[in-house]
Amino acid sequence: MDLQSLKRKEHQKRVKKGFMWALFCAVLWGLWYLPGTAVWVLNPFDQMYSEVAASSGDGVALVIVAVLITALNAATVILALGVWTGVLGKFGEMKRTAKEFHPCSKWFFLASIFGGPMAILGSFIAMGFVGGAFAAVAALMYPVVGAILASKWYGEKVTKRAFIGIIVIILGGITIFGGGVLSEIGSGNVLWVGYLGGLMAATGWGIEGAIAGKGLDIAEPDVGLTLRFIGEGLIWWIIAIPMLAIAGFPMIKYAILAFEPLTLMVLIFAGITFGFCYVSWYKSFPLIGVGRGQGIGNLYGLFAVIFIFLFFGDVPSWTILVGGALCLIGSTVMFSEDTGEMESLRGD
């Protein structure tokens, strides 16, 4: 076998692994919806919602409870990523990357700002002020933002075929949640801040992907992602939670009350799925590019529907089945792309 064939074989293997990691991301993200949904009915969050809603209204209560759940989720994600990094024996690498702030870790801390408070909070605002289906559709748009930014910023190549795949997956996602969006928007009295939340989610995750793609030029994805979540944890626990507590919301009281066995167990499973899905997402970027990684990652909408049917017994409607079929077509378009097209992910 000559050097050229060896190089091609190695490249094909990398692309295959890249799609595998993006698929892991989609499956684990879909699974996250099980603990991510169930945790809301458990105490102390149920009681916190009632207390905040009584004084500030339902919309504000939803966002405030969401901030606490997200902050606790970030904490359990850090624990899960600690296990991940430990099993891979990369604590030393993490120390080295963290020390190199200027070339390395600054990208991951920047990614944590866009992915954490901007995207996740934006998604919860959209959920609280418009509805869950609208928030999901808004979030599905992020690969377009990510692919455009990565292409303009550092010349990442997005082939016509990959772009068609991304668009078909997005259309599939819109079909999955479309009926819900129409009824949510049609119900009237939607505050503009809800739409702003949707915009924050799409742009936040898109920008995070592009920034991560840049940081991953010189850092390991496993380590980079762990640093990104440490950054997000600091933002929630050092800035957001204390600020909301000063503003008069019962954040500290309910954060302490969250130390209850069932609540903690559900949060830990949310942390495992979210942390492992995110690290798989980051691992796919250097192998297949930000646009493709985010496009395949978007299959989470389909997997969420499947797992919700399997475990909650919610039977999907026909629009969900059509949307699911579109998602499968879109991903097949991307999977079946000639790997030679991805020989160089950058436009050189």
Next chain:
Amino acid sequence: MVQTQAAMDAYNAYWANSPLPAADVLWMVVILIFAILALWQARTFVSEF
């Protein structure tokens, strides 16, 4: 804080209509399987590249 009866009822109601047996436990098993699979693949990936 101990879970109230209402919170436990709402939590158990999620798994009550699942077509799968013991769905209230099975979802955790499925997550653990996928998590272990991902970790194993990550270990393999480290040794391959």
